[in-house]
Amino acid sequence: MPQLTPKVLGVAAATGLLILLGAWWMGPSLFGSSSGPERVFTDATVTSPSDCSDADAQETVRFDLGGRTREGRLSGCGHxxxxxxxxxxxxDATSSGSPVPVALAATAPGVSDLRRPVGLGLLVLSCASGGAYAFLLARGPRPGLVRPSAA
Incomplete structure (x- = not known):
């Protein structure tokens, strides 16, 4: 069995860091592009709330966009x-008399908040813990350890 020297562990750690930096640099396109339409974020007022017991709950909201007051259809409930x-x-939403489909800003795709850095931080922790576990398995039992007997 090969020895796990500090040099071998350093190469493994450096390779892991390069992979994580590559994932950070690639951004959202690493897991698929968000080729949807560009979105505009704005505040809205709920004009027709919906009960959450409805199967396909949709609420009506009123908002200003481009200097005009518009109505939107929000797929959600509880407001x-x-x-x-x-x-x-x-x-490019146009209002032709019918409500425009809208989404809550917190559920819209994007990388402008802390979700991506926190996700990559958790990825780092999972890689480190997996590497530590693999090291402990490869090292094997330590000599001189007393194992409890199954009495």
Whole structure:
């Protein structure tokens, strides 16, 4: 069995860091491109709330976009009448009398918040713990350790 020297462990750690830096640099396109329409974030007021017991709950919201007041259809529930919510609207959304489909801003795709760095940090921790576990398995039992007997 080959020896796990500090040099071997250093090469493994450096390779892991390079992979993580590559994943960070590639960004969202690493796991698929977000080729959807560009979104505009704005505040909206809930005008017609929906009960969460409805199977296909949709709420109606009112918001200003491009100097015009528009209505939007939000797939969701549980908001109160006249509650302020932050929404994402497709930049090329046109209102032809019918409500424009909108989404909550927190659920819109993007990398402008802390989710991606936290996710990559958790990836680092999982890689480190997996490497430590593999090291302990490869090292084998330590001589001189007393094992409890199965009495």
């Amino acid at each position: 109160d009448q006249d509650e302020q919510v932050r929404i994402a609207v497709a930049q």
